[in-house]
Amino acid sequence: MVQATLRFGRIGRFLTALVIWFHPVATVQAEDDYLSILEAEAADTAVETDFVSSPVGGNQVNNRFMGTTADKVIVPGLSFEDFETELSTRYSGSHSLYVKLSEKKRREVFAHYQSDNRISSVREEIVRLLSSG
């Protein structure tokens, strides 16, 4: 009986240590998963912009209020390095997923950008490559 209690105690301590040891890793992993799902959902969520309001004074030419998110583009003609910098400084959410890709897949994203530089399209490509394993 005493031996069983001691054995349980040791196992219990071992398991507790294991949980404490892996807790931060598990938390970071969970947050990364959450961010990936958020990004995928954002990419899937179309937003209506027909009724976007105007600034006071009704200056309708200001594209800040009239632009559509679908038309947002990454500056064309960037080198691979500049493309990565642009992604990290302007599109932090997409970049957080992009950095998880292998070098080969990053090059694929870059090739995709060269043919279609809309951020929505580049983001979809990142999510696709990420989920393809």
Add this chain to the structure above:
Amino acid sequence: MKQPLVKLFKVIALVTAGFLVNSNATAINVKLTDYLAYIDVDHGGEQVRVQRIQDVEHKLDDGFAKTSRKCPPFCIQPMKVAPGVTTIGEAEIFRFMDRELASGTGLIIDARTSSWYQKGTIPGSINIPFTNFTASEEAPETIKALETTGAVRRGETSWLIRSFEKLMAKFGLFGADKKTDKWDFSNAKKLVLWCNGPWCGQSPRAIKGLLEHGYPAEKIAYYRGGMQMWKVLGLTVVIPENTEAVVMKSR
């Protein structure tokens, strides 16, 4: 002689103002509230009018018309996100825009990741993704995010002073309850945090992160309706021209 003239001018001014308010109000059939037709707010240095879509036939036909998303992670959030934090609705946001935001004593924080923010934000909001509040205390993005709110980073504080502060904090004296080992929140702004709506966990995470860093709960409000309710009510949305968030995630 001078005083009656001043009085007369005041009356004329009031009557004129009344007409102006009235003429504006009659032009808007779908008002914000029964007492407010619209409100102008500063958004990145530009005045933006917050009002509702005037077409009474208009219906949502985009991603925010979607009823169901997988839970977890898109689970329905409780009304009370944390003890001491107030949950507010749209009318309270308008009042906050008119008072705290206009006077510079408050901030409206869009706590969503940048990709959501780019799809449109509530006028007057700044984008600080929730990850900036949930990162470690020493992370540069956390420091920058907290400094944006008006919190001041403290230098080395002696054990004696901290002990005294902790004691005073128990009695709510000398503002000691607004200080932690690393931060002084005495002059921190009042915050309204929001995300995509009742099914969104981003602003609740941001709020929990803020509280863990010691941000006073009474200075935080949670707009649970978020973008979902904002859009359902046909309220003005700003498509950010500059998609860069105020605080970038550095990871």
